[in-house]
Amino acid sequence: MRRTLSALASGLVVVTGAVACSASSGSSGSSPSGSSTTAAPPKEVNPAGDIPDDQVFVAWSPSGGGHMVKIPEGWSRQQAGKATVFSDKFNSVRIDRELVNTAPTVASVRSVDLPAVQRRAKNVRAGKVSTVQRNGGKAVLALYQADSATDPVTGKSVRQEVERYAFWKNGTQVVITLSGAVGADNVDPWRIVTDSFRWTP
DSSP states (O other): OHHHHHHHHHHHHHHHHHHHHHHHHHTSOOOOTTOOOOOOOOOOOOOTTOOOTTOOEEEEOOTTOSEEEEEETTOEEEEETTEEEEEETTEEEEEEEEEOSSOOOHHHIIIIIHHHHHHHSEEEEEEEEEEEEETTEEEEEEEEEEEOOOOTTTOOOOEEEEEEEEEEETTEEEEEEEEEETTOOOHHHHHHHHHHOEEOO
């Protein structure tokens, strides 16, 4: 009986050793000949404030007509006095329309419009003012930086880069103001918005 138990124990050691060797060989990490593993491409992550490349834009006109502009789909809309503002986080498109007898110029925007902006916005630092051409016509572009309004939930405010386009035709001025966090790459989306502007009946 003792010889039988000894033989069984010896056999168990041999089997266990064989299994261990097999497991060790299988976990060496080598791939079968001819096979390879390809990692999935990383998902695109947009920096804070960047408008995604796949953002859809939809046409918008005020109830009385007069002009049309494309704005990012899905952004919240609200009235700020006579202005209409579309926003998402700290990005916004603000559209103001008013009757103005004369067309804006670089000089008038510097001497009249930007001081008005400085009175209502926080920590404004004025930049370049120039005349630019868009698909819908000529506009006076003013660049500046300012602090955003404080978020009512988080209490945070961010530094923003602002592009202000003033279009004018036959006594009517439409100002499109585009705001986004400093450092955000929104050049292409903002170009889509401003190139989409059209005067309508």
